[in-house]
Amino acid sequence: IQMTQSPSSLSASVGDRVTITCRASQGISNYLAWYQQKPGKVPTLLIYGASTLHSGVPSRFSGSGSGTDFSLTISGLQPEDVATYYCQDYNSAPPVTFGGGTKVDIK
């Protein structure tokens, strides 16, 4: 399975609504997770099951989708959200496949 994220990078203003998309090369039901990797830090789990927020994740993050098309939305971008975001398929795991990442920064 291939996981394709778009865009590869984006720049937005504080408070903007930001949406990142992830497309699977074949249907993966809702077995999709999103991770956030801040600069110089390790990845942290944001969302699993395509739309379930992991414990402690701010509610401005949300996920949606099923099958092949998924999205991660940040409703009101904050400076601390500057990071690279990765989607991950675990429908047919193992193996596990990550998307190529989307780098988000502040305009």
Add this chain to the structure above:
Amino acid sequence: QVQLVESGGGVVQPGKSLRLSCAASGFTFNTYAMHWVRQAPGKGLEWVAIIWYDGSYTFYADSVKGRFTISRDNSKNTLFLQMNSLRAEDTAVYHCARALGGGGTAASYRFDPWGQGTLVTVSS
């Protein structure tokens, strides 16, 4: 708190071997599956291997199958990655990551938390 600390990275020549360790603390290690995930410098994430909570099942990415071996010592709360026949393309930061399940469940393929990683550089 949950902590994962990797060690064993370094500079190694192509074709040589290296053994990575990941010391776990703050949780009941022998009830969780564990993974290795790597990240080449400036690149994205690449999953490497999984081992179930009791060591009874392992699986590898095609890129490392036959060269890498994942194992664990539950008596010492430690995860290992034996890397043989190393290649330049294996150069990366290697993270251990705890699964959210013990083995044969979807949760076992979600990762939280991740260790800080240890850098492996394969170069002559």
